[in-house]
Amino acid sequence: MGRNILCNKEDIKPGEKKVFQVGRASVLVVRNGEKFYAIRNACPHQGAELDKGFLGPVARSSQVKEFCLEEHGGHIYCPWHRWSFDLETGCSDHDPANEKVKTYDVKVEGNDLVVYA
Amino acid sequence: MTNTVEENIDNTLNQKTKVPVIDCDLHANPHSQNDLLPYMSDYWKNFMIDCGWRGVFQGAGSMALLQRNVLDSETPDGGTGCSSLSYFKEQVADKYNYAYAVINPDATWFISASPQHEMAAAVASAYNDWQIEHWLSKDSSMLGSVVVAVQNPEEAAREIDRVGSHPQIVQVALPSLSPYGAWGNPRYYPIWEAAIRNGLIITYHVSTRGGLYREGFEANNFAESQTSNGIPLQVAMTSLVFSGVLEKYKELRFLFNEGGFGWVPNTMYTMDTHWPMLRREVPWVKRPPSEQVREHFWFGTQPLIEPNRPKDAKHVVDLAEMIGRDKIVYTSDYPHFTYNPPEITFKHFPKDFRENILYKNAAKLYGLPVSMEN
Numbered sequence: 001m002g003r004n005i006l007c008n009k010e011d012i013k014p015g016e017k018k019v020f021q022v023g024r025a026s027v028l029v030v031r032n033g034e035k036f037y038a039i040r041n042a043c044p045h046q047g048a049e050l051d052k053g054f055l056g057p058v059a060r061s062s063q064v065k066e067f068c069l070e071e072h073g074g075h076i077y078c079p080w081h082r083w084s085f086d087l088e089t090g091c092s093d094h095d096p097a098n099e100k101v102k103t104y105d106v107k108v109e110g111n112d113l114v115v116y117a
Numbered sequence: 118m119t120n121t122v123e124e125n126i127d128n129t130l131n132q133k134t135k136v137p138v139i140d141c142d143l144h145a146n147p148h149s150q151n152d153l154l155p156y157m158s159d160y161w162k163n164f165m166i167d168c169g170w171r172g173v174f175q176g177a178g179s180m181a182l183l184q185r186n187v188l189d190s191e192t193p194d195g196g197t198g199c200s201s202l203s204y205f206k207e208q209v210a211d212k213y214n215y216a217y218a219v220i221n222p223d224a225t226w227f228i229s230a231s232p233q234h235e236m237a238a239a240v241a242s243a244y245n246d247w248q249i250e251h252w253l254s255k256d257s258s259m260l261g262s263v264v265v266a267v268q269n270p271e272e273a274a275r276e277i278d279r280v281g282s283h284p285q286i287v288q289v290a291l292p293s294l295s296p297y298g299a300w301g302n303p304r305y306y307p308i309w310e311a312a313i314r315n316g317l318i319i320t321y322h323v324s325t326r327g328g329l330y331r332e333g334f335e336a337n338n339f340a341e342s343q344t345s346n347g348i349p350l351q352v353a354m355t356s357l358v359f360s361g362v363l364e365k366y367k368e369l370r371f372l373f374n375e376g377g378f379g380w381v382p383n384t385m386y387t388m389d390t391h392w393p394m395l396r397r398e399v400p401w402v403k404r405p406p407s408e409q410v411r412e413h414f415w416f417g418t419q420p421l422i423e424p425n426r427p428k429d430a431k432h433v434v435d436l437a438e439m440i441g442r443d444k445i446v447y448t449s450d451y452p453h454f455t456y457n458p459p460e461i462t463f464k465h466f467p468k469d470f471r472e473n474i475l476y477k478n479a480a481k482l483y484g485l486p487v488s489m490e491n
Contacts, residue, residue, distance in 0.1 A: 047461055080189075082183075082184050
């Protein structure tokens with residue numbers, strides 16, 4: 001697993017996302033507050049580029065007819081069919097056990113934003 | 118599909134396919150509804166401006182939608198998805214080696230729900246002239262639909278005669294839900310006759326709900342509504358078969374769009390079950406219903422059934438095989454959010470079947486020349 005310096009951490013502002021080519025992989029980096037996430041920039045459904053989608057919350061419900069929006073900005077929505085994924089785990093919100101997008105370790109080291117891929 | 122292999126995705130998308138593609142359901146639309154005004158008489162132009170028309174008829178589409186289009190379909194200048202021919206060519210047609218795309222404007226499924234017949238007819242005509250000027254006349258690979266307001270079938274037939282002879286107009290576009298009576302009702306004979314006169318097929322597209330459309334069941338959210346899209350098409354098919362439309366008009370050919378095809382074997386064989394038992398009611402039906410379906414109907418792929426269990430994907434191919442390898446055509450639904458891109462959507466189909474779906478069946482249905490060099 002290689003260490004790849006992507007950019008200065010301030011190049012990505014809170015709420016922004018940016019795509020980097022890391023080897024053969026297109027990696028989407030997202031900043032939510034002070035937290036950075038890195039995931040593969042391809043939806044596992046039909047391959048749409050996730051960076052063209054949007055960041056949003058996850059809709060949850062513990063019982064029928066209950067609506068709850070949580071984790072604002074912590075999920076990426078596909079631009080095509082609106083499949084959504086937890087940026088932390090890469091798990092899809094509709095079938096987290098089986099549908100996932102690959103995630104990468106991403107760290108702030110000094111002023112550098114570094115991804116391990 | 119739930120059974121996609123993530124590692125294949127980048128390669129699949131970057132590889133320009135050599136297989137030509139005919140997309141039988143492209144939703145090109147005006148950049149703004151005002152683009153339609155030049156094609157209306159002063160009377161209706163004035164009416165539309167004064168009523169603040171925004172592109173849908175009040176009461177025709179009652180569902181609030183969280184998502185309408187794929188997000189990367191918007192034009193660089195902020196236009197709605199698929200409102201620019203050049204942008205569509207760049208983003209989709211050239212990327213996927215399109216040979217042809219058949220336009221089906223959104224008006225197809227809401228315009229006939231309006232109780233204001235004369236206004237609906239004026240808007241339908243405007244859509245047709247707009248299509249011809251902005252898309253068909255600019256690119257010979259773009260094919261068009263006659264949009265009609267079917268509330269008045271005689272008026273709809275006149276509209277078909279007005280634009281139906283254009284060399285790039287290939288079909289009459291109808292909504293799956295009818296405003297008055299079942300689709301087999303004789304009131305619609307003028308439309309069938311006009312289509313035949315002009316050498317056009319009939320394409321049904323799923324409808325919005327509300328207005329004059331009475332689907333007879335309730336859907337409380339868009340998830341239910343989308344999933345039940347095939348039901349009005351089943352009703353249309355049984356009506357067309359048992360009412361004798363296909364015995365009276367043997368030249369008619371129908372394409373059913375956006376209702377899927379998984380229900381087709383069940384419906385055609387269930388008709389076969391009931392036909393011998395109940396034929397005293399419908400003695401004019403001479404051919405077995407399944408034979409009529411195979412002769413007169415084609416089906417768009419979208420939305421392709423996507424079983425949550427990957428191992429079930431093979432049954433989707435089995436269902437398509439039951440209908441026939443020559444009866445399924447590729448429909449993208451672009452730019453709507455249920456868009457299915459070519460190739461990756463059908464990767465679990467056998468190669469020759471996949472090629473039939475992507476272009477060969479549509480080329481035969483519409484009588485289009487296609488070469489592998491597209």
